[in-house]
Amino acid sequence: MKARLKSIGEKGSHVYNQNLRITQLGKSGRIDEAIKIFSEMAQKNTVTYNSMISAYAKNGRINDARQLFEKTPDRNLVSWNTMISGYLHNDRVKEARELFEKMSRRDLFSWTLMITCYTRNGELEKARELFDLLPNKQETACWNAVIAGYAKSGNFNEAKKLFDAMPAKDVVSWNSMLSGYIKNGEMSLALEFFEGMEERNEVSWNLMLDGFVEFDNLDFAWKFFQKIPDRNVVAWVTMLSGYARNGKTLEARRLFDQMPSRNVVAWNAMIGAYVQNGQIDEAATLFRKMPERNSVSWTTMIDGYVRIAKLDEARELLDQMPYSNIGAQTAMISGYVHNKRMEEARQIFNKIVTRDVVCRNTMIAGYARCGRMDEALNLFKQMINKDIVTWNTMINGYAQIGQMDNALKIFEEMRERNIVSWNSLITGFLQNGFHLDALKTFMLMGREGKKPDQSTFACGLSACAHLAALQIGEQIHHLAIKSGYARDLFVGNSLITMYAKCGRIEKAELVFKDVDQVDVISWNCLIAGHALNGYGKEAIKLFEEMVTEGVAPDQVTFIGVFSACSHIGLVDCCLKLFKCMTEVYAIDPLVEHYACMVDLLSRAGRLDEAFEMVRRMKMKPNAGIWGTLLGACRIYQNIKLGKIAAEKLLELEPGKTSHYTLLSNMHAEAGRWDEVEKVRVSMEGSGAEKLPGCSWIELRDQIYTFLSDDPKKSRTSEIGFTLRTLSAQMRNTCHISGSEALALHSL
Numbered sequence: 001m002k003a004r005l006k007s008i009g010e011k012g013s014h015v016y017n018q019n020l021r022i023t024q025l026g027k028s029g030r031i032d033e034a035i036k037i038f039s040e041m042a043q044k045n046t047v048t049y050n051s052m053i054s055a056y057a058k059n060g061r062i063n064d065a066r067q068l069f070e071k072t073p074d075r076n077l078v079s080w081n082t083m084i085s086g087y088l089h090n091d092r093v094k095e096a097r098e099l100f101e102k103m104s105r106r107d108l109f110s111w112t113l114m115i116t117c118y119t120r121n122g123e124l125e126k127a128r129e130l131f132d133l134l135p136n137k138q139e140t141a142c143w144n145a146v147i148a149g150y151a152k153s154g155n156f157n158e159a160k161k162l163f164d165a166m167p168a169k170d171v172v173s174w175n176s177m178l179s180g181y182i183k184n185g186e187m188s189l190a191l192e193f194f195e196g197m198e199e200r201n202e203v204s205w206n207l208m209l210d211g212f213v214e215f216d217n218l219d220f221a222w223k224f225f226q227k228i229p230d231r232n233v234v235a236w237v238t239m240l241s242g243y244a245r246n247g248k249t250l251e252a253r254r255l256f257d258q259m260p261s262r263n264v265v266a267w268n269a270m271i272g273a274y275v276q277n278g279q280i281d282e283a284a285t286l287f288r289k290m291p292e293r294n295s296v297s298w299t300t301m302i303d304g305y306v307r308i309a310k311l312d313e314a315r316e317l318l319d320q321m322p323y324s325n326i327g328a329q330t331a332m333i334s335g336y337v338h339n340k341r342m343e344e345a346r347q348i349f350n351k352i353v354t355r356d357v358v359c360r361n362t363m364i365a366g367y368a369r370c371g372r373m374d375e376a377l378n379l380f381k382q383m384i385n386k387d388i389v390t391w392n393t394m395i396n397g398y399a400q401i402g403q404m405d406n407a408l409k410i411f412e413e414m415r416e417r418n419i420v421s422w423n424s425l426i427t428g429f430l431q432n433g434f435h436l437d438a439l440k441t442f443m444l445m446g447r448e449g450k451k452p453d454q455s456t457f458a459c460g461l462s463a464c465a466h467l468a469a470l471q472i473g474e475q476i477h478h479l480a481i482k483s484g485y486a487r488d489l490f491v492g493n494s495l496i497t498m499y500a501k502c503g504r505i506e507k508a509e510l511v512f513k514d515v516d517q518v519d520v521i522s523w524n525c526l527i528a529g530h531a532l533n534g535y536g537k538e539a540i541k542l543f544e545e546m547v548t549e550g551v552a553p554d555q556v557t558f559i560g561v562f563s564a565c566s567h568i569g570l571v572d573c574c575l576k577l578f579k580c581m582t583e584v585y586a587i588d589p590l591v592e593h594y595a596c597m598v599d600l601l602s603r604a605g606r607l608d609e610a611f612e613m614v615r616r617m618k619m620k621p622n623a624g625i626w627g628t629l630l631g632a633c634r635i636y637q638n639i640k641l642g643k644i645a646a647e648k649l650l651e652l653e654p655g656k657t658s659h660y661t662l663l664s665n666m667h668a669e670a671g672r673w674d675e676v677e678k679v680r681v682s683m684e685g686s687g688a689e690k691l692p693g694c695s696w697i698e699l700r701d702q703i704y705t706f707l708s709d710d711p712k713k714s715r716t717s718e719i720g721f722t723l724r725t726l727s728a729q730m731r732n733t734c735h736i737s738g739s740e741a742l743a744l745h746s747l
Contacts, residue, residue, distance in 0.1 A: 015043050019051045026055025029295050030323045032353055046074050050082045057086025060356050066095075081109050088117045112141045119149025144172045151180020156189075171199040178204060182211035206234050213242035233261060237269045244273030249282075268296045275304035295325040302328050306335030318348075326352055330359045337366030361389050368397025373406070392420050399428025404437070419453055426459045438463040439472065452479075454488045461494035470502040487516050493525050500529025520551055528560035536568035555587055562596030571604045589618070595625050602632030611641055623652045634665065 018041055025034035034055045041048060049072040056065035069075070069083045080103050087096035100106075100114045111134055118127035124146075131146045143166050150159035163169070163177055174197050181190035194200075194208055205228045212221035225231070225239045236259050243252035256262070256270045267290050274283035287293075287301050298321050305314035311332075318332050329348050336345035349355070349363050360383055367376035376397050383390060391414050398407035411417070411425050422445045429438035442460040445452065452460070457480045464473035477495055480486045486495075492515035499508035508529050515522060523546045530539035543561045546553065553561075558581045565574035578597060581587045594617050601610035610629055614621050626649040633642030 015041070015045060015048065019045075019047050022048070022051040022055055026051070026058050028323075029059060029325050029327070031055060031059040031061065033323065046072065046076055046079065049073075050079050053079070053082050053086060057082075057089050059354060060090060061354055062086055062090045062092060077105060077107055077110070081107075081113060084110065084113050084117070088113060088120070091121065093117050093121050093123070108136075108139050108141060112145050115142055115145045115149075119145055119152070122153065124149050124153060124155070140166070140168055140170050140173065144170075144176050147173065148176040148179065151177055152183055154180075154184045156180065156184075156186075169199075171201050171204070174199050175201075175203050175207060178207055182207055182214075185215065187211055187215060187217075202230065202232050202234070205229075206232075206238060209235055209238050213238055213245075216242075216246060218242055218246060218248075233259070233263050233266060237266050240266070240273070241269050244269065244276060247277055249273050249277050249279060264290070264292050264294050264297065268294075268300060271297065271304075272300050275300055275307065278308060280304050280308055280310070295323075295327060299325060299328040299331055303331040303334075306331055306338075309335075309339065311335050311339065311341070315344075324351070324353075326354065326356060326359055330356075330362055333359065333362050333366070337362055337369065340366075340370050342366055342370055342372070357383070357385055357387050357390065361387070361393060364390065364397075365393050368393055368400065371397075371401045373397050373401060373403065388414075388416060388418055388421065392418075392424050395421065395424040395428065399424065399431065402432050404428055404432055404434060417450075419450065419456070422450060423453070423455045423459065426456065426463075430459050430462055435463045435466040439467065439469065442476075446479075452483065452485075454485050454490045457483075457485050457488075457491045458494040461491070461498045465494070465498040465501040468502050470504065473498045473502060487514060489515060489517065489519060489522070492516075492518075493521050496522065496525040496529060500525065500532060503533060505529055505533050505535065520546075520554055520557065523551055524554070524556045524560055527557065528563070531560050531564035531567060534567055536564040536570065539564035540570070540573070553581075553585060553587075555590055555593070558587065559590075559592045559596060562593060562600065566596055566600040566603060569600075569604060571600055571606065574600050591617075591619060591622055591625070594621070595628065598625050599628050602628055605632075605636050607632060607636060607638050607641055611644075621648070623649055626652065 018037055022034045022037055025031070025037070034052065038044075038048065038052045049068060053065045053068050053072070056062070056068065065083065065086045069079065072079055080099065084096050084099055087093070087099065096114065096117050100110065103110060111130070115127050115130050118124070118130065127146055127149050131142060134142055143162065147159050147162050147166075150156075150162065159177060159180055163173060166173060178190060178193055178197070181187075181193055190208065190211055194204065197204060209221060209224055209228070212218075212224055221239065221242055225235060228235055236255065240252045240255045243249070243255065252270065252273045256266065259266060267286065271283045271286050274280070274286065283301060283304050287297065290297060298317065302314045302317050305311070305317065314332055314335055318328055321328060329352055333345045333348050336342065336348070345363065345366055349359070352359060360379060364376045364379050367373065367379070376394065380386070380390065380394055391410060394410045395407045398404065398410065407425060407428050411421060414421060422441070426438050426441050426445075429435070429441060438459060442452070442456065442463065445456065457476060460476050461473060464470070464476065477486065477498075480488075480491055480495075485491045492511055495511045496508045499505070499511065508526060512518060512522060512526050523542065527539045527542050527546070530536070530542060540561060543553070543557065546557070558577065561577055562574055565571075565577070574597065578589070578593070581593070582589065594613060597613055598610045601607070601613065607629070610632070614625060614629065626645045630642055630645040630649055633639070633645055
């Protein structure tokens with residue numbers, strides 16, 4: 001009998017240890033090992049099943065948890081509560097409530113779980129409804145759950161009413177109210193409440209400390225830390241993390257060395273501090289000294305190496321991990337993705353048995369970054385649970401490769417959109433030259449009641465600038481003022497450009513003066529605006545003011561200044577500025593700088609100097625530069641250089657008829673009709689096609705576009721009739737010549 005009892009006891013002890021092991025593995029994210037132990041167990045009890053259900057749920061495998069729950073042979077109240085808790089952990093409120101309704105018996109924990117489920121999800125009305133149905137309202141836990149929900153949402157009046165009406169308060173009740181004040185940033189109210197608390201514990205002190213740290217009030221946090229009567233490891237780690245987050249690694253390390261006892265969280269916090277501040281060698285030294293490591297330790301170090309692009313070291317550490325962890329693997333994938341090493345990223349991805357949404361999003365973002373949208377789409381379609389980041393990543397990916405039809409399709413399929421979704425679509429249209437579509441999307445966003453942010457305003461104004469849609473731009477400006485974004489630097493710079501491109505340079509200057517703190521981009525926008533509107537001297541004066549203010553010019557600055565010089569013919573001044581750019585500011589010239597200089601010299605008839613500058617360019621001249629030179633050669637009848645420019649131009653853009661036309665006109669003006677015929681034959685042989693002209697007009701806050709070859713808007717006969725009528729009227733009233741009338745009549 002004793003031997004039999006001993007055997008039963010040993011078996012029971014073994015099952016208990018295995019159950020405990022499954023629980024521990026589930027908490028540490030080592031779900032595959034937990035599954036292996038569970039499947040190999042010869043004896044399983046209800047606790048075994050409950051432990052495995054919990055492990056599945058904690059690792060995002062809620063469907064597997066539910067299947068196992070249904071298979072559990074002897075379900076008890078703990079089984080039901082564990083499954084509801086699993087749904088709570090995975091934000092599946094609806095399924096949790098359905099399960100709750102099916103329960104034949106509920107305990108206090110069941111009610112508290114369900115109420116907490118609603119409060120965490122922000123559904124306070126449903127939480128209160130359930131609370132009012134509670135059979136026994138003497139239990140403090142449910143009161144605390146509802147109070148915490150109200151306090152967290154900032155509804156302090158309702159939270160205080162419930163708090164005051166409680167039949168009995170415990171320290172959790174007081175801490176729930178305190179936590180609500182802190183999480184909503186009401187630190188003065190929190191401090192006042194803390195001082196009046198009838199009960200306090202370590203959690204109370206740590207909550208206050210965490211609040212001061214969270215809002216970067218480190219001096220007050222340190223004074224408060226010193227007042228804590230019995231500082232536990234949480235208090236030490238909170239203070240340490242505050243220093244780390246603000247880049248004060250020396251203070252953090254001094255605190256770490258003073259700690260009376262350190263757990264793995266403390267070690268991880270210190271390693272994280274070094275990683276955050278780019279001190280990877282110090283982090284590695286500490287990592288090697290750790291008496292115990294968990295998945296966070298490994299993941300932090302791997303992420304640290306990834307941050308400084310030491311991918312080989314990160315991979316070596318990942319391979320050394322004693323167990324697989326999705327956080328560490330995702331960090332490694334992120335490193336490969338950032339460096340466009342997608343094949344290596346895919347290898348890691350394929351090894352992950354249970355992939356979460358973050359892991360999948362990282363891979364999709366990688367493919368999108370590399371322009372491999374077919375592979376991104378395949379992963380996207382495989383995802384059952386997509387979050388809003390998934391959808392936005394796809395929109396950005398398609399926009400990046402110019403497939404705006406697909407980007408729009410993804411956008412339209414979204415059930416829920418946030419500001420990033422709208423901005424991604426608007427930016428995509430803008431970057432791909434669909435300025436009218438960008439503007440229409442901006443307006444649609446407003447009609448749907450979505451509030452734009454500074455990025456939205458900047459994109460909308462940029463679209464107006466490209467379309468010269470002044471009236472709509474002014475309306476967006478007024479909306480930005482109402483929204484509080486008008487003085488934002490990003491929006492301000494876009495306003496300067498919009499007004500300048502619409503010919504309202506005075507308004508551009510007013511916006512410039514109104515921006516809180518201008519930067520080099522602000523100066524560049526204003527200088528370019530003056531140059532665009534023909535105010536060359538003013539643009540150069542602005543450049544001088546900018547330098548006097550201590551703002552260092554960049555490549556864009558000089559493009560604006562050179563353009564200004566070109567418009568007013570300041571050749572020698574511009575040549576000096578070109579030398580200043582390269583020698584004083586050590587800025588290497590771009591193609592755009594050379595284009596401005598060639599244009600300036602060409603306009604002045606200094607074609608040999610212009611050609612010499614093109615010849616000395618460090619990069620290959622583009623079609624714009626050769627076109628500028630060709631146009632100047634025609635004006636100044638320089639056939640020799642013109643022919644060279646034309647040949648180079650036709651090599652770069654053989655399909656454009658305008659190049660052939662310009663060369664032909666040049667020969668015709670010189671009386672070289674044989675050359676004219678050769679050009680005509682060359683054009684016909686090249687297959688060059690004339691591109692349709694496009695124009696637009698803003699009328700009553702609407703943008704209308706017109707294509708020269710649009711059959712839907714072809715009214716040639718009507719236009720001809722109108723012109724002939726006007727011709728007759730002009731002949732009668734203005735006495736125009738017969739040849740002029742004939743020219744009008746022939747249109």
